[in-house]
Amino acid sequence: MTKRKSTLLWTFTSVFGGLTALGGQLACTPSIEDYPRELEEAFCEWQHECHAYERVRDCVDSKQIESDPQYDYLVRAVAGGSMAYDRDAAADCLHAISERGCVDDEGPPPEVCDRVFLGKIGRNGPCLNSAECAGNAVCGFDPTCSDQCCVGACRVFADPVAIGEPCSFGGVACVPEAFCASDPVTFLATVCTKRVKAGGDCSLGQVCVEGVECDGSMCREVEQLKEGDVCDVPFATCVEPARCTYQAEGEPPRCAVPPTLGAPCDPNNDTCDRVDTYCDPASLLCTLLPGPGQACLNGYTCIPYTYCEGGGGFDEFGEPTGDALAACTRRGGEGDSCDSYDACLGDLECIAGHCSFPELTPAPVCPVPGS
Template identity: 25%
Template structure:
C-alpha cells in the first residue's frame, strides 16, 4: 500500500467502516488530500524528489497546500470564484500516480488530464483574483505589486512570464519567457532545464548535458547513476560508494541507527535521515529530533526535525507547525507569518 493510501485510510476510518476510500473528497480536507497526492507523485518525477521527498510521509505536502497553495479554497467556493466537485477530485487523485510528470509543472490540476473538472475557476478575463486556481480555463492570476490580481490569458511561446502558471499547458517559464518543454534527447543546461520526469545527464565539470528519462531497472548490487537517471528497481536505493559522486550501487535500504550512504531514494526509513559528516562517504540513519529538541544541522537535509515540526533558526530548536488561524509564538511555526500571535494565511 502506498504512503498516500495509508494516510487516506487513517483520515477516513471513521466515515468508512469497511476501510475503503470514500467516493468523494469533502471540501474541508480537499487541500490536504491534494497536497499529499501531489507530493507522492512528485517524489517519483525527479532524482531530487526521490532523494528528498522520500524522507517524508508527505504530511508536509498536506500542510503546505492547506495553509498556502489552496488555503483559500473554501472561501473561493463560498464566494463563487471556484466550483468544486468532490467526486471528480476523488477520481483525479486516484489517477494522479499515472499522470505524466510534465503535466504537473504548472501546479494546476486543470492541466492534468482527468483532473480538469474537480477544482474549476470561474473568474473570467479581467476579473479580480488572488490565485490562478480562481481563473477560468486558459487564464492565470496576473499579480502585480497591488492585490488583488487580474485573470489574464496564459502566454504562448516567448510570452513574458513570472511563473509556470502564466504559460499555456505544455510550456514552462524559463528565464522569464514561456518555452516549449525539452524532451528526452534534448540538450539541457542551467538556463534550459529538463522538465519533471527527465534528468539532465552531464559529465562532471560540464555545463551542458542531455535530457534523459528516469529508468528504474538496476537490480541489487548493480551499478546505478542518479545523474544519468539510471535508478534501481522498487525497494532498492541507489547509494553513493564514495565522496566523488562518480560511483553508485543499488543496495537494500538501511534500518534505523544502521549505516547508510547518500542515496536516491533516501536509504533511511521515514522519520530518520542519513546523517553523513563532511568528507565522509557514509553515515548513520538518525532519528529526526522531536518538539523542543535541537535541530539537526541542515547541510543537504530537507528535514532537520520530525515532519510535523519546523526548525526555529532563532533558537535552533524544533517547534510544532500550526495551521492558519492557530496560536503561534514564532515565525517558524507558520507557513506564511506569525502575526500578533496567530498564524496568518498568505495574501495574494
C-alpha cells in the first residue's frame, strides 16, 4: 500500500486556477504558520476578481482552506526534519498565481507551488506520507497494518527504461525520447524504441516525437498557426492564446485571440475569454454575465456568485418554458436558508435547509517518524 504525495498537499495547491493582482504588490515571504491564511486570501482575491464572489470577505467566510486538518502534520513534519518549507518558493507561488487571470477557472497550480514543501527522507527511510519522501518516491506501507498512524518507508520508483531494453505496458515507463513498442503479430510489449521524427513511418503504432502527429502512416509536423491564419486545416494548431474561430458567415475560420471584458465580439461565436463574461448581442461587447435580480442568460447562466432560480424548465430543444422568469439569485453564506445544492457559496453545503460547513474529518495526530 502506498500514499502518493498529492494526497496531503492537494488542498494547498489545487485551489488555484488563476489569480489577478494581489493588491498590486508582490507577495512577501510567508512563514509556515501564515502560509495557509495567505493562500486563502490569495485564492479569494482571484475569486472576487473573477466574480465567483461578490466580496473578498464572502469567499474567506465560506472557505476552509486555512482550517484543513492535514496542515498540522506538515508543520510538525517540517519541525521534525522530514520535510523542508521554502519561504521563497511560497512567495513565488503566490506571485505566480497572481498572474493567471480569469481566462480559466481550472487547471493545475503553477509549477513553483510544488516546491513549497519538499520531502527530505531518502530511500527506505521512515515516513507517514509520500510528501516526506525526497525525489520520485512514495511512502509504502505494510498492507496488514490497520493503525491510522502506520509508519511506512520511502520507496523510490525505478529509473525509466533505456532504448533497447525490455518494457511492459503499464509498467515502468521508457525514457522520454522512447515508447514501449509492441510486436505487430502478437501485440505484446517488446522493447523501448526511439520515437519517430517527422517524415518517419508510424503505420504500425509507432509513437511520434513531441510536436509531431501520426496521420495513419507517417509522422507529420504540427504547423503552428499565427493570428489571422486560416485554421480549418489538418495537422495545424493556433499558437496560444489564439484559438480557431469563425469570423463571419461564409468565411473560413481563422486563428484569433479571444476578446476580453469590454472588447468588441461576435455573439455567434461566444469568443469572450473570461469565465465571467459573454458576448452581448445588443452592444456586441464582452459583458459580465447577468447578476442578482437579472434574468438568467439563456434561462440558466448567471455570474458565478449567483445561481439561476425559478423558470418553468426547458423544452426538448433546450429553450426555457413556462411563465415564471428565471432570475439570478445570490448564493447564501453561512447560516442563510437554502433549498438546493447550488444555493450556497464556497465550501458551504445546503444542510437541513441552511448553508453550513460539512463536518471535517479530524486527522489523526500521528508522531512524525524518526523525530
